[in-house]
Amino acid sequence: MTAFPQTKDTTDKRAALLDATILLTQARGFHAVGIDAIAAEAGVTKKTLYHHFRSKEELILAALRRYDSQFRNRFLRAVETSGETPCQRLISLFDVARADFSATGFNGCLFVKAAGEFRGISPEILRFCTEAKTLVLEAFETLCRDADVREPHILAEQLFIIYEGACAAIHVTGRTDITDNAKAAAMTLMAPYLPAEDVSPA
Structure with a gap:
């Protein structure tokens, strides 16, 4: 599975996290995919992930909306x-x-x-x-x-x-x-x- 490229733009990092969530949860399900895996797939740190989303549930909800x-x-x-x-x-x-x-x-x-x-x-x-x-x-x-x-x-x-x-x-x-x-x-x-x-x- 190809990782999303890391970018300097804040909006792009948020979009990369959402796309990574969609990609991984489609393949594996929601509970089986952890925050670490999503951050790695998006090419960002876990700290960056939590800067954009307060919880995994909030991230998943935003990914579903996207x-x-x-x-x-x-x-x-x-x-x-x-x-x-x-x-x-x-x-x-x-x-x-x-x-x-x-x-x-x-x-x-x-x-x-x-x-x-x-x-x-x-x-x-x-x-x-x-x-x-x-x-x-x-x-x-x-x-x-x-x-x-x-x-x-x-x-x-x-x-x-x-x-x-x-x-x-x-x-x-x-x-x-x-x-x-x-x-x-x-x-x-x-x-x-x-x-x-x-x-x-x-």
């Missing part, structure tokens, strides 16, 4: 460029997901990891994980509304469940082809909700 912003921005940009019409973009949702799930280093959802490890330990981290998942669901609903589907909230929840299930299944099995079946299931669900002229697969 991860959430990066993930949603990247994912939604990819969806926006995946089709010319709102319906095409909605239908291609699982094509975009497959690219994410097939990426080198994919190791499941960081929010699911955090929620599992911090349930009953850190209400603040658990609350943020819930908020992050809610924002993804709301993004799905926006796609549904833009596509002028019937009952957009219901369809969005159904697609969200398939998406989350595919993410978990691929993480456990390593089979990225699961996304193909996830898309097929999503298309079956979409058909009654989409305008008739937009039902054909992308």
